[in-house]
Amino acid sequence: MTNQQMGKSRKPFVVGASAPFSALKRILRTSVNLRGGWALIRGTWASWLQYRSFFFILAFGWMIPPLIYLLVWATAAGGRAIGGMTRGEFVAYYLALILVNQITYSQTNWTVGDLIRYGQMNRLLMRPLHPLFDALSSELAGKVVYLAFDLPVVIVLALILRPEMHLTPGNVLAFLPALLLAWALRFFWGYWLALLAFWATRADALLAVQDSLVFLLAGQVAPVALLPGLLHSAAVALPFRYMVGFPVEILTGQVDPVGLALGFAVQLGWLALALGLSALMWRQGVRRYSAVGG
Amino acid sequence: MRYLKLISLFARASVQEETAYRANFAIGLLYSLLNLGTGVLGIFVLFGQVESVQGWSFASTLALLGVYLSVGAVRSLFIGPSLEALAGMDGDVWSGRLDFVLLRPVDTQFLASFRKWRIFSLFDLALGLGTLGVAVSRLGQTLSAARIAGFVIALAAAVAILYAILLAFTALVFWSPGVLFTWVFDGVFQMARYPLGLYPGWLRLLLTWVIPVGIITTVPAGMLSGASSPGALAGMVGLAVVLVGAASLLFRFGTRRYASASS
Amino acid sequence: MTEAQISVQSLSKTYRVPVRAGGLKAALKSLARRTYNDVHAVQEINFTIQQGEMVGLIGPNGAGKTTTLKMLCGLLHPSAGQAHVAGFVPWERRPAYLRQISMVLGNKSQMLWDIPPLDSFRVIGEIYSVPPARLRQTLDELFDLLEMAELLTKPVRDLSLGERMKCELVAGLLHQPAIMFLDEPTLGLDVSMQLRLRRFLAEYNRRSGVTVLLTSHYMADVLALCPRVILIHHGKLLYDGELGSLAQKMAPFKLVRVTLEDGRPLTEDRGGIPAGAEVIEANGNHLTLRVARTAAPEITAKLLQSLPVVDLTVEDPPIEAVIDQVYQEGVQG
Structure with a gap:
C-alpha cells in the first residue's frame, strides 16, 4: 500500500467534520465497506469458534454474579413475596437477566483500549475499513458463541428452579427494541470510555468502574423496583438500568405503559449522548494519536 | 530471613511498577470504594426487604462480607498477582519466561507465590477490616478472647485455603496452558459473598467439599456471630493443612512436567 | 589436562507427541486411546568443553540446539545419557549449581518492564544472594564495559531493543556466573549494536574467564566469538572442532x-x-x-x-x- 492510498483511506476519520454527529455519518457513508465488513465478521466468527472452550469459560464467569443473586433472592423469598415478587418470579427475572446481560455486555471495549495502548491501532488504521467494524464484528461473533453456552445452561436452570413468567405478546414486542437499544447503549457507552485510552494509559479502570455501576444500578444486585429511595432514583435516571434491567423488566411484565414510554425516552437520550461522545472521542483521539505518532 | 528480605524487595519493585501509572491509582481507589459499596448495598437492599434469611441477620451477613473483602484483599495483595504472572494469557508458562523462574537459586514455589505485589490492596484490606469492625459492633455481642482467637485462626486458615486452591488451579496450567482456570475460580469465589446457607443443598455441598470457597467466609464469620462450633474451626484448619500440602505437591509435579515436556 | 567443565555423554532427548488427526471422530478416538510419535530431538550427543572456552552451537531451526542448551542449564530432563556441568548434574537444579550458570535469551526478558533497570538488578542480585558491595562493584564494571550509565533511570519499556539486550546481559552476569548460555543474543539488533555486543562478550570472556556456549543464526556472531563450533543437525552431532576446519570437513x-x-x-x-x-x-x-x-x-x-x-x-x-x-x-x- 502506498502512502497516498493510506492517507486516503484514513482521511475520513482523521479530518472529521465539524460536529461529532456528521463525523459519524461521514464514517458510515465514506468508509462503510459492507463486503469487507461481512468478511471480517465471518473471519472473526470462525476464529472464535475455534477457541470455543475459552469463550465458554468467559461466559461462565459472567453468568455467576446474576446467578448468585438469583439464588439469594429466591431463598430470601421462600414461600412469600418480597416487594410483590414471588420466588418463581425472582427466578424468571434473573434467568432473563443472565441472557440479557450477556447479550448487551461488550467485552470488545476492553480490546479497543488494549489496541490503542499497545500501539496496534496502526494496523487497523491502515485498513480500508473503519476500526469500529472490528469492534462490531467481534461483538457479533462473541454474542453467538456466548449464547451457545448460556442458552442451554439457562434452560437447564429453568427446569430445576421452576420460574414463573407470564409472557404477553405486547411485552415480547416491546422487549426486542429495548434489548437492541440496551446493547447499543452499553456498547457505545463503553466505546467512548475505552477511547479515553488515547489520552490516559490504563483508562480501562474506568470500564471496571462502569461494570461496577451496572452491577449495582442495572438490576443485578436486586430488581430496580426493590432498590431503596435514593438508590432507586439514581437507577432510574442514570444510563445503567437501560443497559440491562429495563428490557428484563419489560419481559417479566414489571413496567406499566407510562414507565415504558418514559423508559424508552431515557434510553434513547442516553444512547444519543453515547453516540455523540464516541464520535467526538474517536475524532479527537485519532488526531492526537497521529500527532504523537502512536 | 533471606526470604523475608526478598519479599520486601519484590514488594518494593512492585510499588515502583504500580506508581508508573499514576492515573490508575485514583481510579483504583474509586474502584475499591465501589466494590465495597456494591457489597454493602447488596446486603442492605436484601435486608431492607427481609429481617433474616436462613438464620443470617444483616449484621452477621455484613461480618461475612468483611471476611470476604479481607481475604480477597490478601489475595490481590500478592497471591493473585504472583500466580497470574505465571498463568494467564501472556503468563510465564505460556511465553516460556518460566525458564528464568526455574533457573533461580531460590525455591520455585516461593518465587511463584510472592514475587508480584499489589500494595494498593492494603487499602482494600483496610476496608475489609473496617467492615468487619462495623459488623461486630452491630452484632452487639461481647466477644471473649477465645472467640477472637478462634476468629483469627479461622481467618488465617481461610487465606491458606484460598492460596492452596489458587496454587492448584495455577498448577493446572502446566497441563493445559492458556485455559483460564483462575477466571473460573473468580466466578466461583464470588459465591463466598453470601453465607453457604443461602444456596440450595447441592450447591452447598459443592462449595464445601469440591471447591471449598464457602468455608472460607462462612466459618470465620460464624466464629464472630457464634454460629460456628470449635469442631468446624478444627476441621477448617485441618483442611487448610491438607490442601496446602496437596497443592504444593501438584505444583511440584507441574514444574517437573514442564521440565520434561517443553521444547 | 584439567577435568572438563562441561562434559556430555550420549545425551538424548525424545519427546512423545500425541498424534492428532483432524475431525471430531479422530478427536473422540484419541480420547480413548492416544497414539504417540517419538520425536528424537537430540540423539547420543557427546562433547566436552573446558573452562573459559567460547563455543558456538550451530544448526538449522529444529536441529536440537535449544533442547541441548535447556538440558545443560537444567530446564529439561534428558531421556538418556549424562551431563556434568561444573561438577553438577544440571537437571537436579541445585541452588549451588544455578548460582554458577546464567542464561540469556535474545527473545525473552527477565527485566521488570515498568521500572528502571537498576531496580531490577537489585532484585535479581538479592535472588542470587550477591552481597550489596560486590553487586555495586560488578554492576559498575558491567555498566562501564557496556557503556550504559545513561540508561539506568528510564523504565525498561522505554529502552530500545539494543539497550534492553545490554540490560539482559547485565542481569545475566551480575552474579558472576562461571558458565553462560547465550541463546540468540543478537536477535533483531542493528549491525553496530551486534558488533558492540560481540566486542563486549569477547572482552568479558577474556577478563573473567567465563565459559560461553552460544547459539546464533548470525554466522557473524559465531565467526567473531567462537574459535570452536559444535554443529548439530537432526539431533545428531555432525561436527565438533575449529570453525576454520569446518569448511574443509563439511564442504x-x-x-x-x-x-x-x-x-x-x-x-x-x-x-x-x-x-x-x-x-x-x-x-x-x-x-x-x-x-x-x-x-x-x-x-x-x-x-x-x-x-x-x-x-x-x-x-x-x-x-x-x-x-x-x-x-x-x-x-x-
Whole structure:
C-alpha cells in the first residue's frame, strides 16, 4: 500500500467534520465497506469458534454474579413475596437477566483500549475499513458463541428452579427494541470510555468502574423496583438500568405503559449522548494519536 | 530471613511498577470504594426487604462480607498477582519466561507465590477490616478472647485455603496452558459473598467439599456471630493443612512436567 | 589436562507427541486411546568443553540446539545419557549449581518492564544472594564495559531493543556466573549494536574467564566469538572442532577463481573447461568454478593448460555457503 492510498483511506476519520454527529455519518457513508465488513465478521466468527472452550469459560464467569443473586433472592423469598415478587418470579427475572446481560455486555471495549495502548491501532488504521467494524464484528461473533453456552445452561436452570413468567405478546414486542437499544447503549457507552485510552494509559479502570455501576444500578444486585429511595432514583435516571434491567423488566411484565414510554425516552437520550461522545472521542483521539505518532 | 528480605524487595519493585501509572491509582481507589459499596448495598437492599434469611441477620451477613473483602484483599495483595504472572494469557508458562523462574537459586514455589505485589490492596484490606469492625459492633455481642482467637485462626486458615486452591488451579496450567482456570475460580469465589446457607443443598455441598470457597467466609464469620462450633474451626484448619500440602505437591509435579515436556 | 567443565555423554532427548488427526471422530478416538510419535530431538550427543572456552552451537531451526542448551542449564530432563556441568548434574537444579550458570535469551526478558533497570538488578542480585558491595562493584564494571550509565533511570519499556539486550546481559552476569548460555543474543539488533555486543562478550570472556556456549543464526556472531563450533543437525552431532576446519570437513568442494587474458573471454560453448568443473559464475573474463575437493589439483593444472589464465586462486567456499549446504542437504563426503 502506498502512502497516498493510506492517507486516503484514513482521511475520513482523521479530518472529521465539524460536529461529532456528521463525523459519524461521514464514517458510515465514506468508509462503510459492507463486503469487507461481512468478511471480517465471518473471519472473526470462525476464529472464535475455534477457541470455543475459552469463550465458554468467559461466559461462565459472567453468568455467576446474576446467578448468585438469583439464588439469594429466591431463598430470601421462600414461600412469600418480597416487594410483590414471588420466588418463581425472582427466578424468571434473573434467568432473563443472565441472557440479557450477556447479550448487551461488550467485552470488545476492553480490546479497543488494549489496541490503542499497545500501539496496534496502526494496523487497523491502515485498513480500508473503519476500526469500529472490528469492534462490531467481534461483538457479533462473541454474542453467538456466548449464547451457545448460556442458552442451554439457562434452560437447564429453568427446569430445576421452576420460574414463573407470564409472557404477553405486547411485552415480547416491546422487549426486542429495548434489548437492541440496551446493547447499543452499553456498547457505545463503553466505546467512548475505552477511547479515553488515547489520552490516559490504563483508562480501562474506568470500564471496571462502569461494570461496577451496572452491577449495582442495572438490576443485578436486586430488581430496580426493590432498590431503596435514593438508590432507586439514581437507577432510574442514570444510563445503567437501560443497559440491562429495563428490557428484563419489560419481559417479566414489571413496567406499566407510562414507565415504558418514559423508559424508552431515557434510553434513547442516553444512547444519543453515547453516540455523540464516541464520535467526538474517536475524532479527537485519532488526531492526537497521529500527532504523537502512536 | 533471606526470604523475608526478598519479599520486601519484590514488594518494593512492585510499588515502583504500580506508581508508573499514576492515573490508575485514583481510579483504583474509586474502584475499591465501589466494590465495597456494591457489597454493602447488596446486603442492605436484601435486608431492607427481609429481617433474616436462613438464620443470617444483616449484621452477621455484613461480618461475612468483611471476611470476604479481607481475604480477597490478601489475595490481590500478592497471591493473585504472583500466580497470574505465571498463568494467564501472556503468563510465564505460556511465553516460556518460566525458564528464568526455574533457573533461580531460590525455591520455585516461593518465587511463584510472592514475587508480584499489589500494595494498593492494603487499602482494600483496610476496608475489609473496617467492615468487619462495623459488623461486630452491630452484632452487639461481647466477644471473649477465645472467640477472637478462634476468629483469627479461622481467618488465617481461610487465606491458606484460598492460596492452596489458587496454587492448584495455577498448577493446572502446566497441563493445559492458556485455559483460564483462575477466571473460573473468580466466578466461583464470588459465591463466598453470601453465607453457604443461602444456596440450595447441592450447591452447598459443592462449595464445601469440591471447591471449598464457602468455608472460607462462612466459618470465620460464624466464629464472630457464634454460629460456628470449635469442631468446624478444627476441621477448617485441618483442611487448610491438607490442601496446602496437596497443592504444593501438584505444583511440584507441574514444574517437573514442564521440565520434561517443553521444547 | 584439567577435568572438563562441561562434559556430555550420549545425551538424548525424545519427546512423545500425541498424534492428532483432524475431525471430531479422530478427536473422540484419541480420547480413548492416544497414539504417540517419538520425536528424537537430540540423539547420543557427546562433547566436552573446558573452562573459559567460547563455543558456538550451530544448526538449522529444529536441529536440537535449544533442547541441548535447556538440558545443560537444567530446564529439561534428558531421556538418556549424562551431563556434568561444573561438577553438577544440571537437571537436579541445585541452588549451588544455578548460582554458577546464567542464561540469556535474545527473545525473552527477565527485566521488570515498568521500572528502571537498576531496580531490577537489585532484585535479581538479592535472588542470587550477591552481597550489596560486590553487586555495586560488578554492576559498575558491567555498566562501564557496556557503556550504559545513561540508561539506568528510564523504565525498561522505554529502552530500545539494543539497550534492553545490554540490560539482559547485565542481569545475566551480575552474579558472576562461571558458565553462560547465550541463546540468540543478537536477535533483531542493528549491525553496530551486534558488533558492540560481540566486542563486549569477547572482552568479558577474556577478563573473567567465563565459559560461553552460544547459539546464533548470525554466522557473524559465531565467526567473531567462537574459535570452536559444535554443529548439530537432526539431533545428531555432525561436527565438533575449529570453525576454520569446518569448511574443509563439511564442504566436499573448493572454489577456483580464474581471470582470463583481456580480449579473450570464454567462448559460448565454454570450450576449455575441464570435465568435473562447474561454472557457477562467469563475468567477462572472471570465472568462478566449483570443483570437487579431491579433484582440485588436477583440474587447476588442466585449466592452466587449456585457457589463457592470468590469475588463479583456489579457496574454500565462504562459511555461510557451507553451513547453508549442510543445513539443506545434510553432510556429504
